[in-house]
Amino acid sequence: MNNYEAIFKKSIQEPELFWDESAQAISWFKKYDRVLDDSNPPFYRWFVGGQLNICYNALDRHIEAGRGEQTALIWDSPVTNQIKKYSYRELTEYVAKFAAVLKSFGVKKGDTVVIYMSMVPEAVVAMLACARIGAIHSVVFGGFAANELAVRIDDAKPKLIIATSCGIEVKRIIDYKSILDKALEMAVYKPEACIIFQRPQSIVQLKQGFEYDWNELMNNAQPVDCVSVESTHPLYILYTSGTTGKPKGVVRDSGGYAVALRWSMENIYDIKPGDVFWAASDVGWVVGHSYIVYAPLITGCTTIVYEGKSVGTPDPGAFWRVISQHRVKALFTAPTAFRAIKREDPNGEYLKKYNISDFKYLFLAGERLDPDTYYWASNLLNRPVIDHWWQTETGWPITANCMGIEQFPIKAGSSTKPVPGYSVHVVDANGNILAPEQEGLIVIKLPLPPGTLPTLWNAENRYLEAYIKVIPGYYFTADGGYIDRDGYVFIMGRVDDVINVAGHRLSTGAMEEVISKHPDVAECAVFGIEDSFKGQLPLGLIVLKAGVNRDPNEIKQEIAQMVRNQIGPIACYRDTIIVERLPKTRSGKILRGILRKIADGQSYTMPATIDDPAILIEIEEKLRSLGFGKKV
Numbered sequence: 040m041n042n043y044e045a046i047f048k049k050s051i052q053e054p055e056l057f058w059d060e061s062a063q064a065i066s067w068f069k070k071y072d073r074v075l076d077d078s079n080p081p082f083y084r085w086f087v088g089g090q091l092n093i094c095y096n097a098l099d100r101h102i103e104a105g106r107g108e109q110t111a112l113i114w115d116s117p118v119t120n121q122i123k124k125y126s127y128r129e130l131t132e133y134v135a136k137f138a139a140v141l142k143s144f145g146v147k148k149g150d151t152v153v154i155y156m157s158m159v160p161e162a163v164v165a166m167l168a169c170a171r172i173g174a175i176h177s178v179v180f181g182g183f184a185a186n187e188l189a190v191r192i193d194d195a196k197p198k199l200i201i202a203t204s205c206g207i208e209v210k211r212i213i214d215y216k217s218i219l220d221k222a223l224e225m226a227v228y229k230p231e232a233c234i235i236f237q238r239p240q241s242i243v244q245l246k247q248g249f250e251y252d253w254n255e256l257m258n259n260a261q262p263v264d265c266v267s268v269e270s271t272h273p274l275y276i277l278y279t280s281g282t283t284g285k286p287k288g289v290v291r292d293s294g295g296y297a298v299a300l301r302w303s304m305e306n307i308y309d310i311k312p313g314d315v316f317w318a319a320s321d322v323g324w325v326v327g328h329s330y331i332v333y334a335p336l337i338t339g340c341t342t343i344v345y346e347g348k349s350v351g352t353p354d355p356g357a358f359w360r361v362i363s364q365h366r367v368k369a370l371f372t373a374p375t376a377f378r379a380i381k382r383e384d385p386n387g388e389y390l391k392k393y394n395i396s397d398f399k400y401l402f403l404a405g406e407r408l409d410p411d412t413y414y415w416a417s418n419l420l421n422r423p424v425i426d427h428w429w430q431t432e433t434g435w436p437i438t439a440n441c442m443g444i445e446q447f448p449i450k451a452g453s454s455t456k457p458v459p460g461y462s463v464h465v466v467d468a469n470g471n472i473l474a475p476e477q478e479g480l481i482v483i484k485l486p487l488p489p490g491t492l493p494t495l496w497n498a499e500n501r502y503l504e505a506y507i508k509v510i511p512g513y514y515f516t517a518d519g520g521y522i523d524r525d526g527y528v529f530i531m532g533r534v535d536d537v538i539n540v541a542g543h544r545l546s547t548g549a550m551e552e553v554i555s556k557h558p559d560v561a562e563c564a565v566f567g568i569e570d571s572f573k574g575q576l577p578l579g580l581i582v583l584k585a586g587v588n589r590d591p592n593e594i595k596q597e598i599a600q601m602v603r604n605q606i607g608p609i610a611c612y613r614d615t616i617i618v619e620r621l622p623k624t625r626s627g628k629i630l631r632g633i634l635r636k637i638a639d640g641q642s643y644t645m646p647a648t649i650d651d652p653a654i655l656i657e658i659e660e661k662l663r664s665l666g667f668g669k670k671v
C-alpha cells in the first residue's frame with residue numbers, strides 16, 4: 040500500500056524530483072533541461088527545454104508499443120442508435136489524415152482553430168489533429184448561443200473553424216450550422232475557412248470557397264506525422280466563465296499537462312493502460328478535454344465518447360447500460376447527472392437489469408456533491424463514490440481521495456485531501472492562514488503543479504489580477520471552504536459571481552450584461568439560488584425604468600428569452616423578480632452574497648455599510664412568497 044503522507048510531502052518539498060520521476064511516463068522527443076523554471080515568478084514553467092507532441096503520446100506511441108489493435112475510442116450514441124469503435128491504429132490514421140487536411144489550409148504550429156462540435160468521434164479527431172501539427176485548439180461547448188461563440192472567435196482569432204452541422208439533444212436536432220452562421224455575422228474577426236462535418240440528421244448548404252465538407256476533404260488526405268513542440272507550447276485555449284461577460288481563455292501547456300494527466304490516471308483514478316475509462320461529460324468542458332480525450336489516450340486506455348444523457352436516452356438505466364456493455368472500470372460525471380437518475384429511479388430498479396461487475400469507482404466533480412446524492416449513489420452502487428474538486432484553470436483535480444495511492448474513509452460533503460502537487464490552504468481576506476474548521480478563502484501556494492494554467496490567452500494582466508494578486512504568494516481559487524482537523528477539505532461554494540448550473544459553470548455578470556440591455560430595465564442583479572436538481576439556478580432581480588407599466592409577465596418572458604438567445608439554453612434562466620430597488624452598500628456595490636444567503640434561507644448579518652436595510656427585508660419577503668428560501 041502506498042503512503043499518501045509520504046508521497047504528498049515529497050511532491051511539495053521536492054517538486055522537481057517528484058515531477059521528474061512522473062515525467063518518465065511521457066515520451067519526449069527531446070528531454071527537458073529543467074523540471075521547473077522558477078526564475079520569473081509568478082510565471083512558472085514546467086519541463087523547459089523539453090520537446091514532445093501530445094498527440095504522439097496519445098496515439099502513435101501505443102501502436103509502437105503493440106497496442107495498435109486495442110480499442111482506443113468507443114462512440115456510444117443512444118440519440119442516433121449507434122456504437123462505433125476505433126482501434127489505436129484506426130484512430131491514429133484518422134487523426135493523421137485530418138491533420139493533413141488542416142495543413143492543406145495552411146494551418147501550422149501556433150495557429151488557432153475553433154472547434155464547435157457535438158459529441159461525435161470527429162470532435163476528438165479534430166482536437167488531436169490540431170495537437171499533431173502544433174495548432175492550438177479552442178473547443179466551444181454546443182450549448183452556448185451564437186453570441187458566446189462570437190466572443191470566443193473574436194478572442195481566439197482562429198484561422199479555421201471546424202463544426203458539426205448539428206447536435207442532437209435527446210430527440211431534438213440543434214442546428215449548429217445556423218448558430219455558427221449567426222456567430223460569424225456577429226464576430227468582428229473572420230476566419231479563413233470553415234470545415235463542416237455533415238451529420239446525416241441535418242445536411243446543410245455550404246458556401247463555396249469558405250465552407251468545406253469534412254468527408255470530401257478526407258477523400259484525398261495522406262497521413263502526416265507529429266511535429267515536435269516545446270513543452271511550454273500551448274496545446275489549447277479553453278474559455279471559462281469569469282465574473283464579467285468576457286470569458287477567460289485558460290491556456291494549457293503541452294508537457295506539464297501530459298505529465299500531470301498521466302500521473303493522475305494511475306494515482307487518482309487507479310486506471311492503468313488497457314482499462315476502460317468513461318468521463319460522461321462533453322468535449323466542450325475541461326472534463327472532456329482532460330478525461331475524455333487526453334488522459335485516457337495518453338495512458339493507453341479505452342475512452343468513451345457518449346452522446347446521450349443520464350436519463351431520457353432512453354431511460355435512467357442509460358449509464359448502467361454503457362458501463363455494462365463496454366466493461367467500464369471507472370465513471371466520471373457531475374453530481375447532477377446522478378440526481379437526475381435518482382429522481383427518475385429512486386430505488387435503482389434499472390440497475391438490476393445490468394451486470395456491472397467490472398465497475399470499480401464512481402468519480403464526481405464539477406459542482407458540490409450534496410450528502411443526499413452521495414449516500415444514495417454509494418448505497419446503490421456499493422462501491423467507492425469519490426467527490427473530487429477542480430477547476431478549468433487547474434485542468435486536473437486539486438483535492439481527491441486518491442484511489443491509486445491510499446483510500447481514506449469518506450466524509451460526505453468533503454472532497455477529501457489535497458492531491459500531491461497542490462499545497463492547499465484556507466486564508467482570510469488578508470491572507471492569514473486560518474485554523475482548522477474555520478471557513479475562509481481557499482488558496483494554493485505557488486508554484487502550482489504541472490498541467491495548471493500558465494496564463495490567460497491575450498490577458499496576462501487579467502490572469503495576475505484574478506488569480507495571483509488577490510492573496511500574494513498563492514493562487515486564488517475563488518472557492519470558499521474549510522479544512523477540518525483531519526486535513527479533509529470542504530468546498531462550500533464560489534466567493535465570486537460564478538455559479539454552477541447542472542455542473543455547467545456560468546457567469547452571473549454575463550447574464551446581468553444581457554438583462555441590462557432590455558429597454559425596460561433600469562438595473563439588475565443575478566445570483567444563484569440553491570436547486571435540489573441542478574445544484575444552482577440563476578435568479579434575476581430587476582428594477583424597472585420609471586414610467587414602465589407593461590405586463591410584468593411579458594417583461595419576464597422577454598428577459599428569459601434574451602438570456603437563452605445570447606448566452607444559451609444551458610444557462611437555464613427562468614425566474615425574474617421585479618423590485619423597487621436593489622440592496623447596495625453606501626458605495627453602490629450590490630450585496631450579492633447576502634442576496635444568495637436570503638434565497639437559500641441561510642442566516643445573514645445586516646452589513647453596517649448597507650444604504651437602506653428595509654430593502655433587504657422587502658426582498659426577503661418577496662423571495663419567500665415566491666417559494667425561494669425560507670424565513671430565518
Ligand code: COA
Pocket residue numbers: 180181182183206208213319320321324326348349350371372373375376379404405540541542543607608609610611
Ligand atoms: N447543445 C445544445 N443544447 C444543449 C447542449 C448542447 N451540447 N447541452 C444542453 N443543452 C440544452 C438542453 O437541451 C436544455 O435545453 P432546454 O432548455 O430547451 O430543455 C438546456 O440546454 C439545459 O440543459 P441541462 O441543464 O443540461 O438540462 P437537461 O435536462 O438537458 O439535462 C442532466 C440534465 C442532469 C442530464 C445534464 O445537465 C447533465 O448530464 N449534467 C452534467 C453536466 C456535465 O457533464 N458537466 C461537466 C462536468 S463533469
Ligand code: AMP
Pocket residue numbers: 279325403404405406407408426427428429430431432454516517518530531532533539542543544
Ligand atoms: P469548472 O471550471 O467548470 O470545472 O468549475 C469549477 C468550479 O466548480 C469550482 O471552482 C467549484 O466552485 C465547482 N466545483 C468543482 N468541483 C467541485 C466539487 N467537487 N465540490 C464543490 N464544488 C466543485
